[in-house]
Amino acid sequence: ETGVTQTPRHLVMGMTNKKSLKCEQHLGHNAMYWYKQSAKKPLELMFVYSLEERVENNSVPSRFSPECPNSSHLFLHLHTLQPEDSALYLCASSQDLPSGRMNEQFFGPGTRLTVL
Amino acid sequence: GQNIDQPTEMTATEGAIVQINCTYQTSGFNGLFWYQQHAGEAPTFLSYNVLDGLEEKGRFSSFLSRSKGYSYLLLKELQMKDSASYLCAAMDSNYQLIWGAGTKLIIKP
Numbered sequence: 358e359t360g361v362t363q364t365p366r367h368l369v370m371g372m373t374n375k376k377s378l379k380c381e382q383h384l385g386h387n388a389m390y391w392y393k394q395s396a397k398k399p400l401e402l403m404f405v406y407s408l409e410e411r412v413e414n415n416s417v418p419s420r421f422s423p424e425c426p427n428s429s430h431l432f433l434h435l436h437t438l439q440p441e442d443s444a445l446y447l448c449a450s451s452q453d454l455p456s457g458r459m460n461e462q463f464f465g466p467g468t469r470l471t472v473l
Numbered sequence: 474g475q476n477i478d479q480p481t482e483m484t485a486t487e488g489a490i491v492q493i494n495c496t497y498q499t500s501g502f503n504g505l506f507w508y509q510q511h512a513g514e515a516p517t518f519l520s521y522n523v524l525d526g527l528e529e530k531g532r533f534s535s536f537l538s539r540s541k542g543y544s545y546l547l548l549k550e551l552q553m554k555d556s557a558s559y560l561c562a563a564m565d566s567n568y569q570l571i572w573g574a575g576t577k578l579i580i581k582p
Contacts, residue, residue, distance in 0.1 A: 397574055397575075399572040399574045399575075400572040402569075447515070454568070455503075455564060455568035459504065459521040461521065464515035465515055466513070467515065
């Protein structure tokens with residue numbers, strides 16, 4: 358248990374569906390992140406939030422829409438996805454945004470997404 | 474461009490020692506992280522190095538050479554539970570984490 362939970366753990370959806378991934382952190386952290394992890398590829402940073410404000414959007418397609426209603430919760434809304442979007446989606450949090458000191462990220466277990 | 478290189482897969486024997494290497498090329502440098510990720514689980518933090526040298530933490534040690542753009546993770550007295558993927562990530566001058574693809578470590582009895 359890292360203090361970061363994600364639901365659902367597994368999700369299968371069609372290309373026309375709309376679904377949402379949920380992340381909750383119980384650590385009192387100020388920064389939260391969404392990552393995409395594909396097999397044998399580096400983690401891809403998708404979005405970064407600090408104190409509920411989006412500070413980074415790494416050229417992610419608009420079919421992925423993040424939402425951060427408060428500093429403990431982070432959502433990733435999905436619509437009209439493509440099969441190549443199938444991957445493990447990881448949520449993480451850290452005390453603050455990365456800076457000149459060690460500021461490790463705590464990860465959730467991820468949502469395994471399959472797009473048919 | 475920015476890049477992290479680490480071996481895709483390594484195999485070692487229970488009780489032995491294994492060294493997982495990581496080389497990085499980043500625009501500036503603000504430290505290097507190692508994470509462990511068991512299959513189907515969250516990555517968990519192992520170590521952070523920002524100065525040259527070896528940092529020891531129990532059976533695990535991490536080494537950094539900034540001049541060579543090189544780090545390694547050393548695992549001693551290997552146990553079956555050490556079978557996992559090990560992720561290397563370097564922080565650039567903008568404090569962005571550049572991730573490697575991970576090294577899958579297989580421990581055999």
